[in-house]
Amino acid sequence: MLFKNEVIPLQMPDAEVIYYPSFFSQLETDQLYQDLLQTIAWQQDDITLFGKTVPQPRLTALYANNNKPYSYSGIDMYPKHFNPTLLKIKNKVEDETEHTFTSCLCNLYRNGQDSNGWHSDNEKELGERPIIASVSFGAERIFHFKHRRDSSLKQKLILNHGSLLIMKGDTQKHWLHQLPKTKKDIGNRINLTFRIIY
Numbered sequence: 001m002l003f004k005n006e007v008i009p010l011q012m013p014d015a016e017v018i019y020y021p022s023f024f025s026q027l028e029t030d031q032l033y034q035d036l037l038q039t040i041a042w043q044q045d046d047i048t049l050f051g052k053t054v055p056q057p058r059l060t061a062l063y064a065n066n067n068k069p070y071s072y073s074g075i076d077m078y079p080k081h082f083n084p085t086l087l088k089i090k091n092k093v094e095d096e097t098e099h100t101f102t103s104c105l106c107n108l109y110r111n112g113q114d115s116n117g118w119h120s121d122n123e124k125e126l127g128e129r130p131i132i133a134s135v136s137f138g139a140e141r142i143f144h145f146k147h148r149r150d151s152s153l154k155q156k157l158i159l160n161h162g163s164l165l166i167m168k169g170d171t172q173k174h175w176l177h178q179l180p181k182t183k184k185d186i187g188n189r190i191n192l193t194f195r196i197i198y
């Protein structure tokens with residue numbers, strides 16, 4: 001395959017972001033996508049932002065090899081133990097990144113109206129310079145970055161079926177990211193963010 005194993009470091013000041021458009025083979029990607037759709041315990045949570053409680057615009061699940069909870073946007077999530085599909089993906093991601101992850105926050109975007117608003121993953125339990133390995137399956141979606149202080153600094157990319165995006169170093173400190181809604185008539189997208197929760 002033409003672009004297999006391509007590694008693209010994004011040109012972003014104050015950040016370390018690397019994109020692998022086809023981290024998994026086509027066949028493996030299709031199989032993993034189906035497995036994840038069926039085996040992850042997808043749940044719908046409410047989030048509280050600025051005192052208002054609304055359903056989160058996506059389904060989520062938390063998996064880990066420990067019992068440490070993860071809290072964001074007023075939600076406390078308690079992990080289930082990694083299942084075989086997640087362990088397979090985790091092992092491949094760990095071989096590439098040379099980091100060992102404890103936890104995985106899973107997102108299911110059911111259609112173009114599901115989204116993930118501007119944020120950075122800078123919760124205390126992720127440590128000083130979080131490393132996040134983000135794997136995507138299913139519908140392609142656009143992913144945006146913007147610098148916290150310099151509004152001229154922006155970046156966007158399409159996250160492919162079977163891709164890996166690594167965010168590390170000072171990325172979370174200096175940049176925000178989002179997965180915007182789209183009017184396109186698209187179906188499910190699954191995103192897994194492997195993290196180290198201390």
Ligand SMILES: O=C(O)CCC(=O)C(=O)O
Binds near residue numbers: 107134143159191193
């Ligand atoms: O769905 C994505 O690609 C991003 C997910 C994300 O930013 C997060 O879960 O913190």
Ligand SMILES: [Fe+2]
Binds near residue numbers: 119120121177
């Ligand atoms: Fe994030």
